[in-house]
Amino acid sequence: MEEYAREAVERLTTRPAEPYETLSVSPITPLLGAEVSGIDLSRELTPQQEKEIKHAFLTHHVLAFRDQDITPEEHKRFASLFGDLHPVSLPAEGSDPYILEIRADRDSRMVAGNGWHADGTADPEPSLGSLLHITTVPEGGSGGDTLFANMHLAYELLSPAFRSFLDGLTAVHDGAMPWKTAGQTPPPEYDVPRNEHPVVVRHPDTGRRLLFVNGPYTSHIPQLSGQESEALLALLYRHIAATPLLHCRVRWQPKTLVLWDNRCVQHHAIWDYFPHTRHGRRIAVSGTRPRA
Numbered sequence: 439m440e441e442y443a444r445e446a447v448e449r450l451t452t453r454p455a456e457p458y459e460t461l462s463v464s465p466i467t468p469l470l471g472a473e474v475s476g477i478d479l480s481r482e483l484t485p486q487q488e489k490e491i492k493h494a495f496l497t498h499h500v501l502a503f504r505d506q507d508i509t510p511e512e513h514k515r516f517a518s519l520f521g522d523l524h525p526v527s528l529p530a531e532g533s534d535p536y537i538l539e540i541r542a543d544r545d546s547r548m549v550a551g552n553g554w555h556a557d558g559t560a561d562p563e564p565s566l567g568s569l570l571h572i573t574t575v576p577e578g579g580s581g582g583d584t585l586f587a588n589m590h591l592a593y594e595l596l597s598p599a600f601r602s603f604l605d606g607l608t609a610v611h612d613g614a615m616p617w618k619t620a621g622q623t624p625p626p627e628y629d630v631p632r633n634e635h636p637v638v639v640r641h642p643d644t645g646r647r648l649l650f651v652n653g654p655y656t657s658h659i660p661q662l663s664g665q666e667s668e669a670l671l672a673l674l675y676r677h678i679a680a681t682p683l684l685h686c687r688v689r690w691q692p693k694t695l696v697l698w699d700n701r702c703v704q705h706h707a708i709w710d711y712f713p714h715t716r717h718g719r720r721i722a723v724s725g726t727r728p729r730a
Contacts, residue, residue: 446594447683456497461490463498470588470703471500471686479506479516479695488519495520495567496643499699500586502688506695508571510537510719513695517569517721520697524565524722527558528628538720540570544713548620552709554587554679555654557700557722560613560631564700566725571695572718581711584696587684587704589648592677593638595684605730607637609650609671612657619654634660636730641702648702649674650728678704690716701725 439447451468462475472494477487494501508516514536517523523536533539542549558564576582593601613631617624624630637659639650653675659667678684688696698705700722 440597442598443595446591450591457493458490460484460487461494463490463494465498466500466502466686466688469591469683469686470498470586471502471688472498473502473504475504477503479503480508480512482515483519492520495697495699499588499703500686500688501697503695503697504691504693506571506693508695510534513537513569513571513719513721516695517723520723521566522724524558524724528625536721538722539717540572540720541715541717542709542711543715546712549707549709552707553653554585554675554704554706555652556589556650556704558613558631559635559650559652559655560611560615560633562631562633563725563727565722567698567700568720568722569695569697570718570720571693572690572716573692574715574717575690575692576711576714576716578714579691581708581714582690582716583708583710584688584690585706585708586686586688586698587678587706589650589678589702589704590641590646591684592674592681593647593649595681596677601638604637604649605647607659607661608634609637609659610634610657611655613655615657616654635728639701639728639730642726642729646702649678651675652678652704701728 456463461477464473466472474494525535526538529535540550557568611633614624635650637651638647640647651671651674656671659670
């Protein structure tokens, strides 16, 4: 490992003792993700619990809460601790406008999230984070894991010269791209978002830099030629997908809720359980415009 990369990893793995009095927080890997126990999300949190969860969220970026028997309203109450709820782009008629049903079964031809991405980056203000509560796991309890990747570390593992080059670029994010990739046309009632964001942005709470491009939504880098843009984005996507040090894996169990920071984490919902069923509900929290 190059010295600059080793230093970045060591900075992240050498942390002071974490100030948890009411929770137990167990890292999934030294660099990303943690399992949180000692809390019942069906009840209102105390101010100390809320403080500790928010600290764990900014530290680990992905938090898994097991055995959470919660209602949709309790799910929304917990999500609202992090900000205003983000409405679903195309809610089903009669459904809760803030709850997205996530379901795949033997009749599915594709599933949401089956590929590395961050949610809604074509929006002017992509979501702060998402909270997914899985209620049905594939038969036998195997398959359907979700991978997460640390975009702070994805940036920091690049060479200083390459980071300097990326710092001056922007990228166009197009909400029509997922539809076009699937050979479909966005429905007429969908106001397709298209926005330009920096390739490297700063986390709004911590100020740390991170890589902010992803395959499903990023169309091109306007400062480069078409060939240069395509080659650069392909290199960055390979870096994200093929660097295990960036990743953690969450193995779902019934009644597991996972909260992740959409501003600095990408995720990949693995569809390896056909023809079995996986079902859950996702709520997103509104965010702010990405800034360099």
